[in-house]
Amino acid sequence: DQQVKQNSPSLSVQEGRISILNCDYTNSMFDYFLWYKKYPAEGPTFLISISSIKDKNEDGRFTVFLNKSAKHLSLHIVPSQPGDSAVYFCAASDPLSNFGNEKLTFGTGTRLTIIP
């Protein structure tokens, strides 16, 4: 049973436009959400996170939105740049795990391609 889902395996966006990556979750107890960016043969790089007490968090070109009633979060990248081409993973933290909040459940990733 996949608790964190990224239903779009791939997304292509024109350079300079907005990229919107989506993520849905089923566990209403998740209280902290993160986005990671991953290049081939490298480890994921942390991008941005949001606590469940907020509905928006912004960091430069990256904004994460959280809709708790819909159990949905999204990552907006504006403007998109060629260096943004990578696989993006969303992850959620389970506060009921036996070591606090740091058990992360990952989605399967969305491959973003920025077209010059």
Place this chain on the structure above:
Amino acid sequence: DGGITQSPKYLFRKEGQNVTLSCEQNLNHDAMYWYRQDPGQGLRLIYYSQIVNDFQKGDIAEGYSVSREKKESFPLTVTSAQKNPTAFYLCASNPGRKNQPQHFGDGTRLSIL
């Protein structure tokens, strides 16, 4: 520069052999984690450790073992009992406090000869 170092980057194993993947961090983080990534899938948690000399099983611990004798080091052994060991293995760490993101090394790709 602080970070997480995984070695080797590529590793080949013969059937029936145990292999150990290294993970070292100089971030002074208390918590460390091992994940496995398979093609088209998300990361799955193998083992984690919140402090030295303590570690817990994750979701897919069968066929793996770990140790945490030093704060900086969290080696993962893939034993011969692991039926499908070919994968990309990622080590991560974080301070261990609430709402602190995990930071990852660059991974080790393990292949069976």
